Amino acid sequence: MPSESDSSSEKIVGALGTLSTGTPVSEVARRLLDLFTTGSIEPGTRLPSERQLAASLAVGRSAVREALAALEVLGIVDVRPGSGTYLRGEASELLPQTLRWGLLIGEKNSSELIELRAGLEIYVARLAATRASDAARAALRAHVQEMRGAGTDLAAFARADLNFHLDLAEAAENATLHDLLHVVRSLLQVYADRAVHSREEAEVAVREHEAVTEALDAHDPDAAASAMAAHMVTAGERLARFVESD
Known part of the structure; x- marks a missing residue:
């Protein structure tokens, strides 16, 4: 037998x-x-x-x-x-491991990863507008203040920026979406950490993050998605320029 x-x-x-x-x-x-x-x-x-x-x-x-x-x-x-x-x-x-494997062994197309990340971040913002707890919203506002207080320390700005997006993904309360976004973001992180080259660019990013938090505080998913879409346009353009120059 x-x-x-x-x-x-x-x-x-x-x-x-x-x-x-x-x-x-x-x-x-x-x-x-x-x-x-x-x-x-x-x-x-x-x-x-x-x-x-x-x-x-x-x-x-x-x-x-x-x-x-x-x-x-x-x-x-x-x-x-x-x-x-x-x-x-x-x-x-x-x-998560499967997604990472598939992306790593496939032909690396950074422009497609940038587009994918934008779509995921926009949907995350939409979900978080109705699902984020008061504590999560407070944490996101704190990250924006850290970005604003970073001054010319662009490395500190990048850390606060990353933490904002990590906490936003948690606030969306969708584990599968969180995992996929984590994989895509990690593959782009080597570029993203260095994509903001000046305090002026950082100030633009701060205002864009503030717009997202304001929409979340208003529990407005359309406004949150729209604010994140605007941020992804400028962030994607910065990231694409850095990738092309690498």
Whole structure:
């Protein structure tokens, strides 16, 4: 009688299908991720052996080994020497790592990431206008004051700016949206931290953030979205100029 582990392995192997000869490691990882995020595999399930996975996908064992090693680094699987490889977490819990993986191994298109971030930030502001608590609104106002008080210290301004957007995303109370925005923002952060080059640019950004907080205090989602859209236009233009000059 087959064990539960054998049954799980057969289920996984049967769901994977095959890949073309010469498939890169990234495609092996993608195929595994596609399966893991369907929710059909229970967290803690031991995966088939490298040999079984390689045979099922019609790829070399080295490709499977490297793909699993990459997924372990991202926290998606747990490789236990002498025991096997196990899936971590529910499908929803794997979302941030999966998004980061997909964006990192794909062709990096910063202009598309900037556009995506703008759309997400605008929707976050809309949601936060009706969902943010009084404490969250107070924290956002405090971040704006920190931005204003940074003076010529643009590094301090950047930290306050980042904290504003992080807290705004929390205030929207949508975990999936928060995770997606976090991934996109982190991929752009190397540019965003240095995108404001002068006190004049910082003052414009402060006024734009103030408009967002005023809309949130008024519980006006349309005004919040509009204020964030205006901010994303100028912030996106600054970021795009910095990316192009890098």
